[in-house]
Amino acid sequence: MQSVDALTPNGIGTMLREPSRYNYLPLIDRPKIRWPKNARIAFWVCPNVEFYELDPPDGQGRPIWPRPTPDTLNYSLRDYGNRSGIWRVMEAMEKFGVRASVSLNAAMCDHMPEIVDECVRLNWELFSHGIYNTRLIYGMTEDDVRQVISDSINTIKRHSGRTVAGWLAPALSSTETFFDLLPEFGIKYAIDMTPDDQPIPIKVRHGKLIAIPYSTEINDIRVMGIRGYPADKWTAMIKACFDQLYEEGEENGTVMCVPLHPFVVGQPHRISALHDVLRHVTSHADVWLATAGEISDWYYQNHYDEAVNYQANARAPRK
Amino acid sequence: MTADRLNYPHRRHGLDHDWFRHEPTIQRPRVSWPGGKRIALWITVPVEFFPLDAPAQPFRPLGSLPSVYPDSWNYSSRDYGLRIGIYRIMRVLDEFGVRATAAVNAEIARRYPRIIDEIIARKWELMANGVDMGHVHHGGLGVDDERMLIRNARTSLTEASGTSVNGWHSPGRSHSRNTLQLLAEQGFTYVTDWANDDMPYTVTTSSGELCAMPLTYELSDRHLLVHHNLTVDDYVEQNLRAFDRLDAEATHYSSGRILSLSVTPWILGYPHRIAALRRLVGHIIASASVWSATGMEIVAAFNK
Numbered sequence: 001m002q003s004v005d006a007l008t009p010n011g012i013g014t015m016l017r018e019p020s021r022y023n024y025l026p027l028i029d030r031p032k033i034r035w036p037k038n039a040r041i042a043f044w045v046c047p048n049v050e051f052y053e054l055d056p057p058d059g060q061g062r063p064i065w066p067r068p069t070p071d072t073l074n075y076s077l078r079d080y081g082n083r084s085g086i087w088r089v090m091e092a093m094e095k096f097g098v099r100a101s102v103s104l105n106a107a108m109c110d111h112m113p114e115i116v117d118e119c120v121r122l123n124w125e126l127f128s129h130g131i132y133n134t135r136l137i138y139g140m141t142e143d144d145v146r147q148v149i150s151d152s153i154n155t156i157k158r159h160s161g162r163t164v165a166g167w168l169a170p171a172l173s174s175t176e177t178f179f180d181l182l183p184e185f186g187i188k189y190a191i192d193m194t195p196d197d198q199p200i201p202i203k204v205r206h207g208k209l210i211a212i213p214y215s216t217e218i219n220d221i222r223v224m225g226i227r228g229y230p231a232d233k234w235t236a237m238i239k240a241c242f243d244q245l246y247e248e249g250e251e252n253g254t255v256m257c258v259p260l261h262p263f264v265v266g267q268p269h270r271i272s273a274l275h276d277v278l279r280h281v282t283s284h285a286d287v288w289l290a291t292a293g294e295i296s297d298w299y300y301q302n303h304y305d306e307a308v309n310y311q312a313n314a315r316a317p318r319k
Numbered sequence: 320m321t322a323d324r325l326n327y328p329h330r331r332h333g334l335d336h337d338w339f340r341h342e343p344t345i346q347r348p349r350v351s352w353p354g355g356k357r358i359a360l361w362i363t364v365p366v367e368f369f370p371l372d373a374p375a376q377p378f379r380p381l382g383s384l385p386s387v388y389p390d391s392w393n394y395s396s397r398d399y400g401l402r403i404g405i406y407r408i409m410r411v412l413d414e415f416g417v418r419a420t421a422a423v424n425a426e427i428a429r430r431y432p433r434i435i436d437e438i439i440a441r442k443w444e445l446m447a448n449g450v451d452m453g454h455v456h457h458g459g460l461g462v463d464d465e466r467m468l469i470r471n472a473r474t475s476l477t478e479a480s481g482t483s484v485n486g487w488h489s490p491g492r493s494h495s496r497n498t499l500q501l502l503a504e505q506g507f508t509y510v511t512d513w514a515n516d517d518m519p520y521t522v523t524t525s526s527g528e529l530c531a532m533p534l535t536y537e538l539s540d541r542h543l544l545v546h547h548n549l550t551v552d553d554y555v556e557q558n559l560r561a562f563d564r565l566d567a568e569a570t571h572y573s574s575g576r577i578l579s580l581s582v583t584p585w586i587l588g589y590p591h592r593i594a595a596l597r598r599l600v601g602h603i604i605a606s607a608s609v610w611s612a613t614g615m616e617i618v619a620a621f622n623k
Contacts, residue, residue, distance in 0.1 A: 015372035015388060016372060016389055017370045017371055018370065018371055019371065024401075024430070024433070026406060026434075027403045029433070061387040062387050138387050172386070173387070174389055174392065192392060193395035194399065195395040195396075196402055197590065216396065217589050217591065227548040233550050236550075236552075237550075237551075237591045240551075240590070240592070240594055241589070241590045244590035244594060245590050256590075
């Protein structure tokens with residue numbers, strides 16, 4: 001058959017057609033995951049605790065602010081999360097006994113250490129979300145990406161005493177190879193790809209890496225911030241998601257993440273929705289309330305090797 | 320300089336092209352579905368590959384990766400539909416004994432043969448859906464290049480499945496001026512990209528005829544949930560309204576109607592939405608007026 005590649009205007013070989021970071025493992029044919037205490041679902045909550053700069057550098061692959069700087073409106077909307085919203089989120093999490101895993105811009109340790117200290121007091125996990133949410137990694141050399149990874153985990157470690165095991169690139173930016181660099185710094189999991197409701201092995205040059213399920217589908221910023229759903233519709237969406245994955249988890253353990261942005265869900269007209277979500281989840285018996293790092297550790301200890309072997313024997317694509 | 324705006328070369332009765340005639344739906348011959356049913360339920364499932372390197376020109380179809388290259392995040396969100404979402408949809412349709420018509424990109428047959436196997440095992444119909452979502456059909460495409468795209472799309476599916484492929488759905492529902500003629504030339508039976516009728520009608524080209532099938536755009540999950548950001552409750556409600564109205568019209572005109580649902584693995588296949596599909600299909604299939612069918616089955620009954 002004649003190749004259609006010639007009709008791809010970008011030409012061949014200038015860009016990747018696919019990430020090629022994981023193998024195909026369909027829902028209907030895969031090894032089973034068992035969570036601690038036979039829980040059906042591992043549930044984790046991911047507040048993104050972020051610092052957005054007033055004057056970020058230009059030329060980052062896309063505009064950072066929707067308006068010319070100083071974009072005081074959008075800057076202050078986000079800062080609301082660090083002044084007011086985060087404390088409401090913390091109160092809700094503490095009330096329902098759920099520990100969060102924080103996607104943390106490391107510069108928060110410099111700008112607002114009080115917030116990071118409170119996360120530590122609550123025994124929340126901290127993982128790297130780069131330095132600032134206004135410093136994207138698009139187009140960076142590998143050495144520049146290495147500096148971001150290293151600076152972020154060293155800063156968090158220095159401030160909190162915690163060893164960082166996870167990564168989410170700032171604002172979901174990416175390069176073709178950043179996954180390869182994460183294990184060099186002891187990063188064990190990334191949440192930058194979500195093709196699944198279970199952890200999956202990620203192929204890297206050296207070492208091991210897995211992806212833990214995260215979501216933009218039920219993310220507060222997408223659903224309430226961008227799509228404009230009222231908070232009760234967001235709650236309904238999350239409950240439906242939980243109910244489905246709880247049901248499927250009886251057969252094969254699932255993971256559900258609720259990603260949060262304190263400047264979105266922490267608004268006074270929305271915070272009760274988070275209470276509703278946590279009340280619904282914690283009222284179920286077979287739920288493992290976990291951090292991303294705990295899910296990652298369990299998966300490596302019990303399921304990683306099996307998944308890699310299973311994939312190696314799975315049916316290959318047609319040539 | 321504005322004189323050409325006062326020149327109306329196609330101002331005549333009917334349409335301004337020769338692909339099909341203007342035929343109001345309610346004036347066409349009566350249609351009978353098998354068993355005297357009023358509504359043919361036609362569920363189509365787009366099975367799509369969104370490449371990281373899809374070109375921005377001439378346009379990117381709805382659902383294309385929206386962020387800066389390499390948008391591996393959104394790639395994986397679409398890929399979720401192929402690992403997980405499509406199998407959830409299959410489970411729901413299996414519960415109701417409904418066979419769908421899968422509109423499958425050629426790249427799926429190469430990358431995910433398991434999906435083709437599961438489609439064939441369920442006796443779903445396979446419809447060609449172009450090469451992938453990075454290869455749209457458009458006016459700037461040379462006729463020979465487009466002929467190759469169509470042939471490639473169909474051959475990949477027939478070789479992977481061992482079945483015949485008679486229906487066509489363009490990525491992004493986009494055509495050149497040659498698309499209909501090329502589809503007829505290659506022996507396709509029906510095309511699904513035009514959104515202008517509730518019922519099939521005949522398309523005429525220099526290479527023969529095609530049946531235009533009314534695959535819904537307005538009521539697709541893509542249009543309601545992704546384009547318009549509505550909730551699944553709105554999605555169910557609007558589709559049920561269409562069902563009720565079409566059912567009433569079928570009675571009124573003593574002629575069968577088609578209810579087309581378009582159900583996308585990376586949209587309705589997510590866990591927060593799949594229960595809505597069960598609710599919608601369950602409600603429809605519980606009606607005594609419904610005949611569930613594939614595209615070719617509907618075309619055959621229509622032509623009887």
